[in-house]
Amino acid sequence: MATKPTSSSTPAKKATQTPRQAPPKTRTGVAGPNRWDYAPAPESTSIVQLRDRYDHFIGGEWVKPASKKYFTTVSPSTLKPLAEVAEGTAKDVDKAVRAARAAFENDWSKRSGAERGRFLFRIARILQERAREFAVLESMDGGKPIKESRDVDVPLAAAHFFYYAGWADKLEYAFPGQKVRPLGVAGQVIPWNFPLMMLAWKVAPALAAGNTVVLKPAETTPLTALLFCEVLEQAGLPAGVVNIVTGDGVAGAAVVSHPDVDKVAFTGSTAVGKQIARAVAGTDKKVTLELGGKAANIVFDDAPLDQAVEGIVNGIYFNQGHVCCAGxxxxxxxxxxxxxxxxxxxxxxxxRIGDPLDKNTDVGAINSKAQLERITALVGAGVEEGAEIWQPSCELPKKGYYFRPTVFTGVSQSHRIAQEEIFGPVLSVLTFRTPAEAIEKANNTPYGLSAGVWTEKGSRILSMVSKLKAGVVWANTFNRFDPTSPFGGFQESGYGREGGLQGLAPYLHVEKG
Amino acid sequence: MATAPKKTTAARPTAKRLGVPKTYKLYIGGKFPRSESGRSYELLDAKDAFLANVSQASRKDARDAVQAARKAVSGWSKATAYNRGQVLYRIAEVLDGRRTQFIDELVAAGSTARAAEAEVDAAIATWVFHAGFADKYSQVIGSTNPVAAPYFNFSLPEPTGVVAVIAPQQAGFSLRGLAATLAPILVSGNSAVVVASELNPLSAISFAEVLATSDVPGGVVNVLTGFVDELAPGLAKHMDVNAIDLAGVEDDTLATALEVDAAENLKRVVRPRTFAARHTGDLAEITRFTELKTVWHPIGV
Known part of the structure; x- marks a missing residue:
């Protein structure tokens, strides 16, 4: 065989491998002097071109806030200001609702389903084309690991638009024997834990069903929603079909209570969900609420334990535990x-806890100071109430909002950490002996969003699944999402479903044909 | 074919015979108790003559009814769909057998014979429709979902739980409105606490007799007679009620207050103003009292 240097890749690859150091023989996966450390692998932020200041996006134009006030959105990992964002008030929301109403009456409701679908397909494609930009910005603004924004949030957002694009001209297939028509203007308020993905979950079905939208992104994570306005412009979406008003709870409340909003969709805390349910009382508004949770993740002794442990970790430490359906x-x-x-x-x-933009990071920054304080307070309550706390020995970055992944053992059902939603990387461990006991304890909560079951026994899975009060049950897996799969809760986790065929109903009048 | 009105009037008690009037009581947990409060209210017929003393249920009776409904819902929701369908069909059968009685009762309360017949027949039709839907609605509403990863994923509707119903008030709906609101609640396996029409409560109590003899387990349906403004707030606030149908709340201010109360545990609320636009056969009639559950499982070896 010839030995002359060639461009053949095989020897070249080998050559680069040789000088590489073998992994330390003492590597055990535990912290210590021989821990296998990863070199920093930061994602470049140069792909993101932020403006200094963002206005509201209303009627296809950037509109200055009536209050003339702006607030600063900060990176929770670097604590550096990223941009100034318009502070929305009822006046701005009113302008946005008028634009949405006009677009509904004069344009969007007159278009065929096929045409609406084409716009949604375009949006899906542009999101895919600009995926890297969105992923980096999402991690900058919200603190979530780039690995997750890149592999979960952004692809799922694009997939959601692609999925609902195809429904736009097939609504009659979704509800056989029934007549459907759009509701009008949808007012949507979304949280900070999955900013772009939540936008997609809200906007895609609303537009597919023929409604127009006023959306209020979360106060701490408005930037991907504002970047999304560029996608709308590139897609050529008619002006006013999607309007984005930024701000805090004041703007959110204005969206919910605006008299010309026909449909309210909210994802966020149960406390705010109840306020919304009260605010819409006596109106004709249709409402979907996707609220808090305190999911049970149930592991039987016959479960594949290594997989179960991966599922447990993914269940509670994914996205720093900022997940309503977290286990x-x-x-x-x-x-x-x-x-x-x-x-x-x-x-x-x-x-690996640290810089959200590092490609090796598993757990990023806590979204805001307020959230960090809430997590700290609840963990304090857990210690005070007598549960046993354990945290890995990892180092946290000196700057930024971080919290060590935490496990509490010896937790009893009455502990606050077993009752209240912490919305952080904190796991409470309880035990059970029989399936009946597991069900009773798992269902002992006013929530009912999600649950997990780990066992190799199929009949037990189906029996547990049928008894758990939860809108989503993951069996031998956890925290999986897909545009075709309906998501939403029982009881105080809210009502209505997002995703799937069933996710269309909340955006339509459906009646006997 | 409609029966001639003559025949129905002939079945009314004649003046010669001293009748045995019925004591109209509540229906809670499969039993017919009087109100624990010992109260009743007088009901007059169309000519202002005495018709009956109707139990005036208290808030305590309503709480008892919720308790009975909660106890019954686990069994009813776990019954097979085929079984629930047969029980609902049995309701239609027994109702059909007592058709004349119900027509007479409606006529005595002021309905015309023709309207009474139409109402009873509509109620029977509604029960038959839902009897045949019990083992199908989940096939219509549920789905398997083609997720983009190696998982088997399906969605199925489950009953919401205990549903409170303020039955439609208007004349011509005392029995038909009861069927229209109750059948879609029962078909998926919910249990119900019904506040009967205030001015036309008799058919509701007679209908409870139908339920009691139709293999509907005790507690699955509980019927209260009394005043909406007294009973509805307690049901709207009750933390063990999962949903409330305000069909028969005619006062807008009360309806809004009830919806606000219902928010405390995020009850599913059906607003009264929508009642006129509701039709048996609207999928929403069933789905508004169901919860969709989605299940994931990996596909592997």
């Missing part, structure tokens, strides 16, 4: 308790 209550069958806890702690020692 925040872990129920382990007593006979598997020691093994599960040992594996869990070992796995948690390998979690």
């Amino acid at each position: 925040s209550r872990l129920f382990v069958q007593e006979s598997a308790y020691d093994a599960v806890i040992a594996k869990l702690k070992r796995r948690m020692e390998t979690l």
